[in-house]
Amino acid sequence: MRVLEARGIVRTYGQVVALDGCDFDVEAGEVTALIGDNGAGKSTLTKVLSGTERAEEGTVRFLGEEVHFNSPAQARARGIETVYQDLALCPHLDAVKNLFLGREVKAGGVLGLMGFMNRKEMRQRSAEAFQDLGAAVRTLTEPVGNMSGGQRQSIAVARAAAWANKIIFLDEPTAALGVVQTENVLDLIKRVRDKGIGVVFISHSMPEVLSVADSIQVMRRGRRVATYRATDSSIEELVGAMTGKFDEGAA
Amino acid sequence: MSTETHVNRASDLFDTEKVPLLRRLSRIQAAQIVLVLVGLLIFFSIMSPDAFFTVFTFRSIIMNTAIFAVLGVGATLVIITAGIDLSVGAVLVFSSVIAAKVMENLGAEGWATAFVGTLVAIACGAAWGFINGFLVGRAKVPAFIVTLGTLGMALGLSQVLTGGIDVSGVPEVLVDTVGFGNAFSEVPTIVVVSAIVVIIGSIVLHRTKFGMYTYAVGSNPEACRRVGIKVDRQLMFVYMIAGACAGIGGILSLALYQQTTIGGQSMTALTVIAGVVIGGTSLFGGVGSIFGTVIGLLIPAVLQTGFVIIGVESYWQGVVIGIFLIGAVYVDGARRTKAQRGSGRKTKHLQVGGVHVGASPEREN
Ligand SMILES: Nc1ncnc2c1ncn2[C@@H]1O[C@H](COP(=O)(O)OP(=O)(O)OP(=O)(O)O)[C@@H](O)[C@H]1O
């Protein structure tokens, strides 16, 4: 089932045309890899589809219905979660608070009405979410700004995975990760997919892409230039599509 | 961070839950500043045991700190959001002027009048806070400029309304109970009022969603926006609280001095900000505590009293506080640099330079 369908998305930054009539599709229960060279427009597309940036032109259909997300909150309300390339964590807050920021668990009764939080439950549920991801996060009480880049990335991934129920965008979620954590994230991606969620996975690592993706969509200069099934594509083919070698060969 | 090992047992996963309280405390700048305060108290007590180590001295130290501490609650919140509020002294004056005039018109007698005056003062303070918060949060004018502007406006209007002559419409009951009275034994009522504000402020800051958002907005406003937090609304509330605290300060100062203090608050905001910063709250936002602020405010009070008692000219207090202030910011900055070096990738937020002190935390969009 198609959860998201974007057509003809245009987004410019002054002179730079970041997205130049870009199409994109996400299927439920599939990992869709989004690949392309630096500056191809992958992050911009992610931001447009998750409500952080506005498109100037183009349509987005979510579960068949045309949508216009004006804020990330609107996308989140529909079950679309995003791990941004810049992670979007609060460095001074601990992992639990980052995980629940904007979605706190209220304390019971009057205290809850007064704005108190159920910190115990939040801590427990965070511990479970991080455990799901393996042992990269070793403390729930330290500000995440004190953690390594990989640990922070794990927190951002765990946060998105914990809340997504329709689509999860992962913008280079493994870029700072070690071997074990990368495996953990790839495992998590598969588990999230098996729940029926559409996973969009951005990465520059072709072996990772081929090992986890079901479909692969290639971007170049703000457009989608090719779509492959992961089973019948190769690294050479993907690299060729990203760099545009094939077009010239064909021309 | 220590070396990462990959253990799978949940019990080994999260280790710092068990870090002893003392060790956790020692990492907080506020805890270090407590040592400084204790050191000063010991020093002056040894230098002059008869005169310094007395109930009278301690009573006057905490009385001198009481009003500043109330203002410090608001200032701490504001600075945690990476903002600044220079207007609190002027807002205090404005609130007390309006409250005194209202109470004067009501006959300047009795508790009912005092109660109305209190509400008026708090409302005036909150109103100025709203103006500050609106301009900082919504209109995105740097906090430094906004509050410098409202400082001038609040003080100017106070002078216009009074012709520059202090108003004294303070009910006697207010002066006798809150201004000079003790709540119990030798503990002044004004200190109890101040302590209540401090405790409520600390609970709100450390235990509620509102408090968490305050830290979050100071830490990374863009991340807050992405998770659906209304950053401008949060800032508006924070500045309103700071204003309301100045209003409470206004009524307390009426009780203490029996009249307004139009000419006497020009250094108030700076004193409070110095206390907040000495207490370990970072001007870069995201870090801080009200407890630290109280300690940071007690230090100047102790110095002032102590210097007088041991016969050092009290002018030296300003010099010493200046050194403390710069030292505190230096320590904060050094810790920040160390944290950055220690953690792989820098986040965009941490690169906000010292020049942005007081600028509204988010200029994009
Ligand atoms: N906020 C911005 N202001 C100006 N230009 C921008 C902005 N964001 C993106 N761009 C430009 O849009 C283009 C696409 O950027 P984008 O970040 O989407 O690429 P990307 O495919 O994610 O690259 P990478 O693999 O390096 O992350 C680039 O040319 C970039 O310079």
Ligand SMILES: [Mg+2]
């Ligand atoms: Mg990118």
